[in-house]
Amino acid sequence: MVVKIDDVARVAGVSKTTVSRVLNNRGYLSEKTIKKVHDAMESLNYQPNAVARQLYKKETKLVGLIFPTVDNPFFGQLVAELEKRLFDSGFKVLIGNSMNDPAKEEMYLKELISNQVDGLIVGAQNRGIDEYHKANLPVVAIDRVMNEDIPVIASDNYMGGKLATELLINSGAKHIMNTDGPINLETPAHRRRDAYEEVMKSHNMVPHTYLVDFSWDIKKKKQAVKEMFAKYPEMDGIFVTNDMDAALVWRTATELGYKVPDDLKIVGYDGANITRVLLPELTTIEQPVEEMAKMAVSTLITRINGEDTPLEQIVPVKIWHGTSV
Amino acid sequence: MVVKIDDVARVAGVSKTTVSRVLNNRGYLSEKTIKKVHDAMESLNYQPNAVARQLYKKETKLVGLIFPTVDNPFFGQLVAELEKRLFDSGFKVLIGNSMNDPAKEEMYLKELISNQVDGLIVGAQNRGIDEYHKANLPVVAIDRVMNEDIPVIASDNYMGGKLATELLINSGAKHIMNTDGPINLETPAHRRRDAYEEVMKSHNMVPHTYLVDFSWDIKKKKQAVKEMFAKYPEMDGIFVTNDMDAALVWRTATELGYKVPDDLKIVGYDGANITRVLLPELTTIEQPVEEMAKMAVSTLITRINGEDTPLEQIVPVKIWHGTSV
DNA sequence: GTGAAAGCGCTAACAT
């Protein structure tokens, strides 16, 4: 049988109210009582039942995280940083990997709400889901447009796209492509593409964006990349919207006999820890993941405390210079 | 105000017991009542409070995961697979990134126990922590020796070490090194080293193991790797105990002017998804992550159901042939 | 300075 507050009270020879008081440092307690209670807790190896406390207090100190998957350098690092900061602020983390499946995302959302999380940080995709609204719960989005009243943290996507495209142009590429995710997924990440298109046009070059869906499996992606090479054989530069896809493009290019960067220059986006160890040769736009995590957590906590926060917070990016340009 | 079971009961014109019954499909209900209740739930957008249920049922459908960090190809993939399977079995996941800090691990453990998790899957390091014992909770360890009565899932570390070492020898390397984590961390992963040493000896070669601590930051690791090169300039082959470190060794070797695989052959260990995309050139011993996650989850659930499971389950590894050997 | 009692939202005997 698991020990509960009454057991501690009995052993210490006090009421459970008193035990609760020492547990929470509340009200007047005599030194002697405090000691007795502590001793009893010690000897019984008492662990308070957080669930009972949660029910009464209507506060769980739980935060839900909904992201596509933790099996990705960027999201893995982001979730790790978020978790660290939340833990330091006294929150535990309930996690959901939505795999870009709106149905799954909705299930997670329901479960998390049912579990009475105090707040949510989401990097999953669907803005259509009413629940986010109905939930009436503090929510912070990372790099996703949720709706008008949910604060968003994003890297400076436009600047990133601009830096990437200019880098390619300045290093001599003439036929520069771009990849982007599905356009019906409303995300600030499309601004990378907007920047690409504008920079291209201002240099009198023709922009071409090729769709690569984040949720495709690796085979399908590789297939798509091959098609792209077939369709645009003159391509000599490409700005890929994330590093994993950029690696795939590089790989495929090599297989097809292209030399990087001589025949093809590649710029990615993300620049997470793992990528910089496994593939530092990839020139990429680096998002300040730590900074973003920090902002997301502090914004969420501010909201949980019922205060207002800015609706959009943009953090600067920088170029990681590899050898792929 | 958030809607609760009594509100639904009132609107549906029934007692809350009845609402609870339709919620849980228990007992005899007339079609008509069921419909009324469903309508009421719908119109009120009722979401049951899982915390209240948890308190009564003494079962949370929550599983705790304690791993060093999700910001790593192997653990990221592992956690993603675990979470997926747990979700499919009706469990939500509370996560803790222990960062190889035993103090942090202990804090997580306490929090998770306090939150009444139904079980724990751990890949963190400390076997000394009494709490795992005291917890009296279903626990499954991945690649960690906890203590005699906690089931362990591990890849065939010995076979992996053997395959790696033999591969290096057969491809002509004469001075083969090995890296390993701290020996005081009791983990089945040391069997990789055991195999290395035995294979080396059986070929009349002298084994040398160099310590690289998982918890060092990247600068310190790089420093250590450089020292190793300085100390063993004759090295022409190395079996590195994980892929991230192997990438670092490769990188450092290149900076020092070695050509891989001509001057130095490298074999890693892990072979996770991300690594195979970002650095497929790395020859490595591939752990069957999916299989391990599947086993861990089914073993945990079996334990949660009060049934016995084997104490050690070993899954086979295979070689991923890159170009680094 | 400490205790008795009510109640957080739900489920499950035990009625009827």
Next chain:
DNA sequence: ATGTTAGCGCTTTCAC
């Protein structure tokens, strides 16, 4: 086929 009631383990008024 449905309702009444007690209770899960905790916190907090309110009383002394």
